[in-house]
Structure formats: C-alpha cells, structure tokens
C-alpha cells in the first residue's frame with residue numbers, strides 16, 4: 714500500500730488522488746485539505762458520516778472480543794465461589810466463548826456487505 718507524502722499515512726490505492734507533480738502520492742484527505750482537488754471531485758473520500766458509520770460497524774464486529782475477557786474477569790473475581798451460580802455462569806461463559814469465533818466467521822459476509830455499502834462508488838483511474 715502506498716504512503717501519502719503529506720501525512721505519511723498508508724492507504725489503499727483508491728484513497729489517493731490522481732495526477733502528476735504535486736498531486737502524486739497524495740491521499741484524498743490531504744488533497745482536499747491542501748486544495749489540490751475539490752471535495753466534489755474527491756468521490757472516494759469518506760465524509761464524517763460515512764466514516765463514523767464504518768467505525769460503528771467495525772466496533773460492533775470486534776467488541777465481542779472485548780466483552781469475553783471482561784466477563785471472564787468478572788466471573789473469576791465475583792462469581793467463582795458462589796454456589797450454584799458460579800457453575801451455571803461458568804457453563805454459560807464457556808458456551809459463549811466457544812460460539813464467538815463461529816459467530817464471528819458466520820457474520821463476516823454481513824460485515825463485508827455493510828462495509829461495501831458504506832464505501833463510495835469510485836472508478837480507479839487507469840494506471841492507479
């Protein structure tokens with residue numbers, strides 16, 4: 714993946730503006746900020762609404778991997794020695810932990826579809 718020469722960020726080729734000289738190797742966000750390309754021409758730029766929607770979908774997909782260790786920590790700290798709820802919650806968390814990777818893979822298609830829906834339609838210019 715190429716690197717923008719203004720902000721040194723690495724993006725896919727689609728996130729770069731098209732052109733030579735000062736417009737080469739410039740990401741679309743720096744291109745708009747530095748006035749090299751107008752916002753209307755930068756069809757491939759994520760506006761703040763699209764950006765936050767994409768972040769929200771990503772957070773929803775990966776947040777389960779934050780909750781599983783949190784639940785296990787709470788179980789060890791609070792519920793482990795409580796009879797019989799400690800055992801019931803142990804079984805519940807075991808099932809949850811084992812189902813999570815399967816569910817994660819199963820929902821991968823939905824995630825890709827949502828991300829594609831939130832990607833602006835943009836034809837990559839020839840040579841880019």
Ligand SMILES: [Zn+2]
Pocket residue numbers: 717718719720721722739740741742743744
């Ligand atoms: Zn940049």
